[in-house]
Structure formats: structure tokens, C-alpha cells
Amino acid sequence: MLSAIVAAVLLAIPAIYLYHRLYNSPRSPSTTTSAEKKAQEEKPKTIMQAERTDLAPPKDDPFTLQQLKEFDGSTPEKAIYVAIKGTVFDVTHKRDTYGPGGSYHIFAGKDASKALGKSSLKDEDAIADYSDLPPSEMKVLNDWHSFFSKRYNIVGKVIDLPPAVANL
Numbered sequence: 001m002l003s004a005i006v007a008a009v010l011l012a013i014p015a016i017y018l019y020h021r022l023y024n025s026p027r028s029p030s031t032t033t034s035a036e037k038k039a040q041e042e043k044p045k046t047i048m049q050a051e052r053t054d055l056a057p058p059k060d061d062p063f064t065l066q067q068l069k070e071f072d073g074s075t076p077e078k079a080i081y082v083a084i085k086g087t088v089f090d091v092t093h094k095r096d097t098y099g100p101g102g103s104y105h106i107f108a109g110k111d112a113s114k115a116l117g118k119s120s121l122k123d124e125d126a127i128a129d130y131s132d133l134p135p136s137e138m139k140v141l142n143d144w145h146s147f148f149s150k151r152y153n154i155v156g157k158v159i160d161l162p163p164a165v166a167n168l
């Protein structure tokens with residue numbers, strides 16, 4: 001009988017310990033200090049440019065895919081635009097990246113949503129029709145849209161997207 005009580009106590013000790021670790025740990029919101037909260041809220045360090053806090057209100061100017069081509073950076077005085085899911089972003093201040101010879105020039109002056117979804121830099125993927133992307137690549141594409149929305153001014157929208165994506 002005594003040994004049964006000892007065994008029960010011995011089993012209870014780790015169970016109580018685990019319960020406190022799970023439900024009352026120092027990381028739970030109720031016990032987190034403000035310094036810990038701040039550290040948790042901080043974004044992970046990244047090589048990508050930081051989000052902007054000075055973006056202009058989005059504009060709604062209409063662009064055809066043909067008109068967008070003029071904004072691929074090949075004319076130095078002209079702005080550079082990148083469209084994603086029909087939203088036209090002004091990336092002019094990153095001319096080194098998006099202008100001729102830049103790593104991501106493939107995206108300039110067009111809507112290359114499919115390539116962004118597929119993480120591709122191939123010409124054949126640099127098209128606006130992203131309708132055949134699987135869900136995982138749709139998410140990648142949406143993440144890029146969100147990335148650009150937080151970093152570049154929106155200057156308009158594409159008005160002649162392919163029918164397959166026009167209403168997506």
C-alpha cells in the first residue's frame with residue numbers, strides 16, 4: 001500500500017511539472033514581460049528591404065499591358081513599373097534591381113505574376129495568367145503582392161488582364 005502511494009506521488013510530480021510548463025510557462029501571454037513581448041513582435045532579420053511607412057495613397061490609373069511595356073526602365077527618364085495580379089507598383093527607386101541589367105528586370109514593364117508565384121526568372125513564365133498555379137504557388141504570389149504593397153507606391157491597375165485571371 002505504501003509503495004502504491006509513493007509510486008503515485010512520483011508519477012504526479014512530473015505530471016504537475018509538465019502542466020505548468022505548458023499552461024503557465026514564462027512565455028505565455030499572461031506572464032510575458034514587456035521586454036519579452038517587444039522581442040517577440042520584432043520581425044526576423046532579413047536581407048530584403050524594410051517595409052515603408054511613407055507610402056502615398058494608392059492610385060487607380062488604368063494601364064493596358066501594352067502601355068506597361070513603356071515602363072520597363074529602358075528609357076532613363078521614365079518610371080519603372082512592376083504589376084502583380086493587376087496592381088501596378090512604382091519601383092523606380094530600385095532602378096539597379098529592375099532596370100536593364102538588374103537581377104529582376106524580367107518583372108519590369110509587365111505583369112509577371114505567374115513567374116513570381118513559381119519563383120521563376122524564366123521569360124516563358126513572366127506572364128499575367130497565373131490561373132494554373134497550385135495553391136502553394138498562389139500563396140507565394142500573394143505573399144509577393146503583400147511584400148510589394150508594403151514597399152512600393154501603387155500607381156494604378158491593369159485593365160486588360162487575361163480573362164482567366166480578370167475576376168480572380
Ligand code: HEM
Nearest residue numbers: 047048049091094097104107115116117118119120121144
Ligand atoms: C539563388 C537564388 C536567389 C538569390 C540568391 C536571391 C537573392 C535576393 C536578394 C539578396 C534580394 C534582396 C535584394 C534587394 O533588396 O535589392 C532578393 C530580392 C528579390 N528576389 Fe531574389 N534571389 C534569388 C532567386 C529569386 C527568384 C527565383 C525570384 C523569382 C521570383 C526572386 C525574386 C525576388 C524579388 C521579386 C525580390 C524583391 C526585390 C525588391 O526588393 O523589390 N529571387 N533576392
